[in-house]
Amino acid sequence: MLDVKKWERIQRMANELTRQLQLTELEILIELDRVCKEENLTYFLEGGTLLGALRHGGFIPWDDDIDVLMPREDYNRLIDVFREGKLKGYHLQCIETDPGYWNFFAKLRKNGTTFITKEERYVKSHQGVFIDIFPMEGIEREHAEGIRKCDFWQPLLRSVLLRRVHMTVQGGSGKKEIVLKLLKGLLAPFSNTALQHFGTCFLKSKPKQTADAYYRAPITRGDKEMNRVWPFEKVYPAETLKFENHDFPVFHDYRWYLEQLYGNTYMELPPEEDRVTHEPWKIEL
Numbered sequence: 001m002l003d004v005k006k007w008e009r010i011q012r013m014a015n016e017l018t019r020q021l022q023l024t025e026l027e028i029l030i031e032l033d034r035v036c037k038e039e040n041l042t043y044f045l046e047g048g049t050l051l052g053a054l055r056h057g058g059f060i061p062w063d064d065d066i067d068v069l070m071p072r073e074d075y076n077r078l079i080d081v082f083r084e085g086k087l088k089g090y091h092l093q094c095i096e097t098d099p100g101y102w103n104f105f106a107k108l109r110k111n112g113t114t115f116i117t118k119e120e121r122y123v124k125s126h127q128g129v130f131i132d133i134f135p136m137e138g139i140e141r142e143h144a145e146g147i148r149k150c151d152f153w154q155p156l157l158r159s160v161l162l163r164r165v166h167m168t169v170q171g172g173s174g175k176k177e178i179v180l181k182l183l184k185g186l187l188a189p190f191s192n193t194a195l196q197h198f199g200t201c202f203l204k205s206k207p208k209q210t211a212d213a214y215y216r217a218p219i220t221r222g223d224k225e226m227n228r229v230w231p232f233e234k235v236y237p238a239e240t241l242k243f244e245n246h247d248f249p250v251f252h253d254y255r256w257y258l259e260q261l262y263g264n265t266y267m268e269l270p271p272e273e274d275r276v277t278h279e280p281w282k283i284e285l
Contacts, residue, residue, distance in 0.1 A: 018277070021064055021280075021285065022063075022064065024113060024285050025066045026243075026244050027110070028066070028108055028131045029248070031087070031089075031090060038086075039077065039081055039086075041077055041078060042074045042249075043068045043070045043249065044069045044235075044238065045066075045067075045069075045250050046069045046257075047261065048060055049063075049065075049067050050241070050257070050258065053243040053250070054267075058242075067131070068131065068132070069133075069134050069135075069214075070133055070134070070135060071138060071214065073208075075135040078133070079097065079106075082097065087108070090111060091108075091111055092107075092108055093109055094106035094107075098126070100124065105132060105135060106135075107131070107132055109126050109129065111128055112128070113129040113284060113285055114282055114283060115280060117279055117280060118279040118280075119279070120281075121281040129283075135216070137215045138207060139206065139211055139214070140211060140213070141212050208232075212232055214229070214230045214235060215228055215230075233252070234252060234253040235251050235252060235253075236252055238250065238252060239252055239254060
């Protein structure tokens with residue numbers, strides 16, 4: 001039987017490590033904010049990061065990542081900014097900068113650190129502490145057909161790409177896993193870059209001048225249940241919220257956004273069993 005004091009000490013050490021990880025991620029977010037201001041790029045806090053800003057004034061205590069959204073045109077410009085050497089000490093990881101990468105969004109990683117999740121423990125690429133940067137596609141609100149195709153293809157192709165780099169994925173069993181293995185074989189001739197471009201080709205993201213809403217493609221099949229179409233009037237003009245004593249941009253109607261994402265009880269703490277992390281495998285700060 002585990003000694004109670006020993007267990008408390010382990011818990012305290014885990015909490016201290018989570019806090020150190022959060023502060024490193026905050027450092028990355030501050031660097032992103034600096035570059036975006038210099039280059040006139042738009043971004044917004046999203047998901048649990050936005051919820052943490054409103055409900056906790058910073059990180060949700062058990063959360064171990066930061067998520068932001070960027071309009072596609074700004075997202076593409078950020079890639080150019082990285083290539084121009086304006087993010088010194090950091091690596092912008094996306095399909096355009098890392099052909100072996102398998103996600104449909106970018107990660108801004110801090111060089112000289114390590115944060116490997118259980119999902120990515122066998123991936124051979126930069127594994128520094130990171131924040132996630134999700135592109136928002138400019139759309140015409142009625143373009144439902146393109147949205148349905150993205151909803152179907154992006155999570156499916158992400159699963160296939162993950163199986164290319166991670167041979168021990170616990171992806172399930174039965175029909176789903178058989179289909180994914182067949183797809184992996186059928187799509188073998190195509191590069192990661194080609195598959196990612198296919199997954200985003202249905203919408204042909206529009207600039208702000210010709211679109212009237214933003215859309216973010218789902219990451220997983222379960223993500224499809226969320227409302228990820230955001231009218232411009234809910235997004236602009238941006239507001240700011242305090243996050244760890246720093247001001248960061250958020251949607252104009254950020255409370256509407258949070259209700260779409262989490263329901264009308266988003267200000268209530270979840271049950272303890274739902275307060276989960278991203279299963280870190282290895283951390284070096």
